[in-house]
Amino acid sequence: MTRIVLKFGGLAIASTDYIQEVAYKAIAEKKRGLDVVVVTAAMGRTTKELAKMARDISDNASKRELDVLFSTTSQVASALLAIAIQEAGYDVVSLTGWQAGVQTDAKHRNARIEDIDVTRIEKHFEQGQIVVVAGEQGIDDAQNITSLGKGGAETSAVAIAAAIHAERVDIFTNVDGVYTADPRHVPAAQKLKEISYDEMLELSNLGSHIIHPRAVELAKKFQMPVVIRSSMVDVAGTLLKEEVEMEKNLIVRGVAFESDIIRLTVGYDAYSDASLADIFAVLAENRINVDIIVQAIIDGLKPSVSFTILKEQFAEALHVLENSKLSLDFSFADFEVGLAKVSIIGSGMASNPGVAARMFNCLRRKGIPVKMVSTSEIKVSVVVAQDDMIHAANALHAEFNLAEALQV
Amino acid sequence: MTRIVLKFGGLAIASTDYIQEVAYKAIAEKKRGLDVVVVTAAMGRTTKELAKMARDISDNASKRELDVLFSTTSQVASALLAIAIQEAGYDVVSLTGWQAGVQTDAKHRNARIEDIDVTRIEKHFEQGQIVVVAGEQGIDDAQNITSLGKGGAETSAVAIAAAIHAERVDIFTNVDGVYTADPRHVPAAQKLKEISYDEMLELSNLGSHIIHPRAVELAKKFQMPVVIRSSMVDVAGTLLKEEVEMEKNLIVRGVAFESDIIRLTVGYDAYSDASLADIFAVLAENRINVDIIVQAIIDGLKPSVSFTILKEQFAEALHVLENSKLSLDFSFADFEVGLAKVSIIGSGMASNPGVAARMFNCLRRKGIPVKMVSTSEIKVSVVVAQDDMIHAANALHAEFNLAEALQV
Known part of the structure; x- marks a missing residue:
């Protein structure tokens, strides 16, 4: 049955x-x-x-x-x-x-x-x-x-x-489906009829709290169709499935954003692959979700690694670092609060190398400084000041014509 | 350990x-x-x-x-x-x-x-x-x-x-031990240092809601010492155990009483051992606790059996009787509400045949009519009008000198 x-x-x-x-x-x-x-x-x-x-x-x-x-x-x-x-x-x-x-x-x-x-x-x-x-x-x-x-x-x-x-x-x-962006902040946002697991995974990871990424991961693993729908009104929701054929021509499928991001930076006196790997191992053991990781080894500067975490895990992350300072052997740690992450997502992005450049250009035109960048096959995320978040999201939603796109 | x-x-x-x-x-x-x-x-x-x-x-x-x-x-x-x-x-x-x-x-x-x-x-x-x-x-x-x-x-x-x-x-x-009677209603009541399982069982069954009788039964079965004590004040409680040697000379150890008793009477057109047994079997199957059972076969009268149940099981008992009317083959059922049960308990009672008579005399002197009677080796219970309950309890507490008895 x-x-x-x-x-x-x-x-x-x-x-x-x-x-x-x-x-x-x-x-x-x-x-x-x-x-x-x-x-x-x-x-x-x-x-x-x-x-x-x-x-x-x-x-x-x-x-x-x-x-x-x-x-x-x-x-x-x-x-x-x-x-x-x-x-x-x-x-x-x-x-x-x-x-x-x-x-x-x-x-x-x-x-x-x-x-x-x-x-x-x-x-x-x-x-x-x-x-x-x-x-x-x-x-x-x-x-x-x-x-x-x-x-x-x-x-x-x-x-x-x-x-x-x-x-x-x-x-x-409590929402009736997945939108091209959060309609509470991006008035032009459109509801999607279908979305692929990978796109939803990026959306989930990027601050769209409709469904938790681990549930999407599991659905993808077992190729289980999932419908996101409203418990209040009986309207069609959004279907998550593997392939969304009709949308391949769409480069960007949605804009996601998330506030209350904190950047942590850990610095070392000398470069060591081992210690850099260890820090993320320790954080993972304590189930602290590290998101964007940026590492730069610059001559003349001490090596450091920066990463973002959610505000609610900040206290525990500091606690873990404090407890592990000796074993991890880092020399300093600092942090920046009041940040937000804005991302564009779309499985068509991989074959469109100009997408990231178009995103950065758009933000530059709007006078929004970008503090960190992270990319994957199907998304580009930037960390900006929290005060710029909504402005950036609306600008990108317009830049990629998401309001006009046929949302199948 | x-x-x-x-x-x-x-x-x-x-x-x-x-x-x-x-x-x-x-x-x-x-x-x-x-x-x-x-x-x-x-x-x-x-x-x-x-x-x-x-x-x-x-x-x-x-x-x-x-x-x-x-x-x-x-x-x-x-x-x-x-x-x-x-x-x-x-x-x-x-x-x-x-x-x-x-x-x-x-x-x-x-x-x-x-x-x-x-x-x-x-x-x-x-x-x-x-x-x-x-x-x-x-x-x-x-x-x-x-x-x-x-x-x-x-x-x-x-x-x-x-x-x-x-x-x-x-x-x-919420009480600091077992008393000769409920001290809220019988001011002369004294706390007992020890009480036997059987006496406690009678007390529990007779409306002293300090400990449920099934727990006492289990304690008796396994000879498990149980102390009833206060969660509020740190004073010695009452120990339940098998033998309470020092008290054998005490005939009556306590007075218990319970309100909200209902008498149910079921009548038959003709006497049948089977049907009388069946009714209690059906009630037991439905976990309805029947307490005092009185049956009188009187020439010229239709046979009937009366029993008491707690008010809270009344609706279910009626429901069970209603559903089983055909199989139980009784001709009528009626009930009386507003009753109470007053009991005297003491393991010395078995060897003192005059105890019940002394109890009835006391109640008669006080003008309290007795509606039903039930006796066991170590207790005598009477059913009286609810309005007479406290009066009867105090009278019996005095009658058996419980306030003066050395409560070891």
């Missing part, structure tokens, strides 16, 4: 009224004859309340116990949704992460899914039941509850979809 | 401040060199909030899903307590019911513990960790989350204590 996975975020299940709406969406798919898995995130404000209680007790709560604490939030949502589906007359069962067979590594607060044992989900499908799974959570080898961290519920949804060979994952969110 | 189990109720962990107090109590035992298990109930008001959300969605939520929902409350408490113990510098781990190996039957909302697999608790003891267990919950054979129903956290505590061969269970509650 054809299968589908539906994922609802915290806002879509913020109240019991909303939960009933979600129930109807799940039932509509069941009525179409599909096997349905619904993945729930935490309900609206509950996580904040628990976080406050934990903070009242300790500033150093262990990650293991925080996982035990916060995993209750999506469990509550899963039970309430199951009750709503029962109330509408359909057979349903809610499962926690471990009951749904979500096996992860032991990295609490930020665990990775290692495998999904679908035995139990399959059994409930055989019994004709809709299956509601508490997202964001799993269990490690030692039978401890783990949480998946940012984007966890989406990642659960895509992983489960891959494991049960679902036809598609529908991610219900 | 000597082991102890501490159980804290909802009021003892109603706020983060209280949770820190509980942490200190657990640590004090650990410092004495003991292996410590702490069993938590749900935090204060959380259960009510979840119940309201569930009701907003459905009046007929399945018991399985309610178990998934409500099991989160003691899990939250267990995580917060573990965080508080960590904050105080001690190694600790929180476990859900299934992680702690609490295996139950599949009767959701009112499951019975079938076995406890202590492998994991023992492993954490070996690592020197304090173990916090979310009480009231377990897992059935099909790996569904179950809840133990009323008295669940106490029952978890005693069951775990038996399984790990603990020295003792301390039940921290």
